[in-house]
Amino acid sequence: MRRLFRRPGAWPHVLVxxxxxxxWPLGIWMLLRPELLLNAAGVLLTAHTLVCTGYLLHDCAHxxxxxxxxxxxxxxxxxSWINGACLASxxxxxxxxxxxxxxxxxxxxxxxxAALKAAPVWVRRSVLLLEWAYIPAVELIMRGMIVAAxxxxxxxxxxxxxxxxxxxxxxxxxxxxLLSIKGVLLYALAYLLFLTVLRFMDAFxxxxxxxxxxxxxxxxxxxxxxxxxEYLNTYSxxxxxxxxxxxxxxxxxxxxxxxxxxxxxxxxxxxxxxxSLYRAADQQVITCRELLASFHRHxxxxxxxxxxxxxxxxxxxxxxxxxxxxxxxxxAV
Numbered sequence: 001m002r003r004l005f006r007r008p009g010a011w012p013h014v015l016v017x018x019x020x021x022x023x024w025p026l027g028i029w030m031l032l033r034p035e036l037l038l039n040a041a042g043v044l045l046t047a048h049t050l051v052c053t054g055y056l057l058h059d060c061a062h063x064x065x066x067x068x069x070x071x072x073x074x075x076x077x078x079x080s081w082i083n084g085a086c087l088a089s090x091x092x093x094x095x096x097x098x099x100x101x102x103x104x105x106x107x108x109x110x111x112x113x114a115a116l117k118a119a120p121v122w123v124r125r126s127v128l129l130l131e132w133a134y135i136p137a138v139e140l141i142m143r144g145m146i147v148a149a150x151x152x153x154x155x156x157x158x159x160x161x162x163x164x165x166x167x168x169x170x171x172x173x174x175x176x177x178l179l180s181i182k183g184v185l186l187y188a189l190a191y192l193l194f195l196t197v198l199r200f201m202d203a204f205x206x207x208x209x210x211x212x213x214x215x216x217x218x219x220x221x222x223x224x225x226x227x228x229x230e231y232l233n234t235y236s237x238x239x240x241x242x243x244x245x246x247x248x249x250x251x252x253x254x255x256x257x258x259x260x261x262x263x264x265x266x267x268x269x270x271x272x273x274x275x276s277l278y279r280a281a282d283q284q285v286i287t288c289r290e291l292l293a294s295f296h297r298h299x300x301x302x303x304x305x306x307x308x309x310x311x312x313x314x315x316x317x318x319x320x321x322x323x324x325x326x327x328x329x330x331x332a333v
Contacts, residue, residue, distance in 0.1 A: 012268040023049040031183040043190045050194035051081040057252040062093040064264045088333040097331035104225040105211040106327045110145040136195045142331040155212040200250045203323030205256045207308045236285045290318045298322040
């Protein structure tokens with residue numbers, strides 16, 4: 001284990017990777033079955049294994065799983081093939097996310113807000129209607145941007161690759177549809193659940209400024225964005241403080257201040273790191289239970305707002321926290 005993995009005692013990695021790689025096709029098989037209970041379980045299993053692919057890819061970008069960089073990159077690319085992020089360049093995803101840590105900014109490739117404000121009214125209203133109905137329209141737009149990026153941003157060398165990858169994905173889902181239209185629709189539901197989980201976690205983890213750049217350039221240096229700024233503008237949105245095991249549902253990504261303090265720390269070591277760094281009632285901890293109301297209340301306002309809102313020092317702390325949207329590490333290319 002020590003020769004393969006970055007740290008000893010890496011059985012949690014083995015279990016999660018095995019669960020993800022085996023659970024995803026098992027979930028698809030369950031979607032194809034005639035039994036409704038199996039279909040429902042398949043949607044949940046498929047959605048959760050997709051969530052795991054996202055967070056495993058994230059840890060691979062930080063080289064926190066395997067000892068060798070190449071091994072991390074291979075697993076990250078495999079995860080991207082499962083969750084569809086393969087349409088983007090894995091290297092660009094990784095470099096843009098590391099830029100988020102280095103520059104202490106929300107780094108995005110496409111300013112969807114400006115595009116929506118410039119779009120016809122019916123387009124803007126359609127997006128808001130979908131968001132009102134809890135359909136993650138902005139996340140779908142950002143994934144559409146990934147497809148358009150090689151053509152929009154003059155990345156000529158990536159155009160053939162994009163066409164070939166799109167062809168592979170289309171053939172896969174066409175074959176899936178030949179087996180079962182119901183299965184494809186249920187997979188789409190699982191995929192929307194996957195997007196919703198990731199966007200909920202992303203929404204309330206930072207109050208950073210947004211840096212829009214289609215290139216890999218770094219943002220201008222600003223001395224105000226120091227380590228204290230990083231801590232004060234990063235939030236640990238724990239699924240539960242009492243029932244720590246629930247945070248495993250998102251591979252402890254909810255311990256976000258600990259992750260930013262030590263980005264290469266393995267996901268299963270983040271709770272202990274959090275306890276060693278912060279006091280029991282740390283001001284940057286806001287539980288998901290508190291954030292659910294804000295996620296609901298501000299689901300339209302956050303789409304076009306340039307401000308993430310504020311976290312109150314006490315009381316209903318998350319009430320004015322609108323949160324972010326369109327800042328996923330899977331769409332920063």
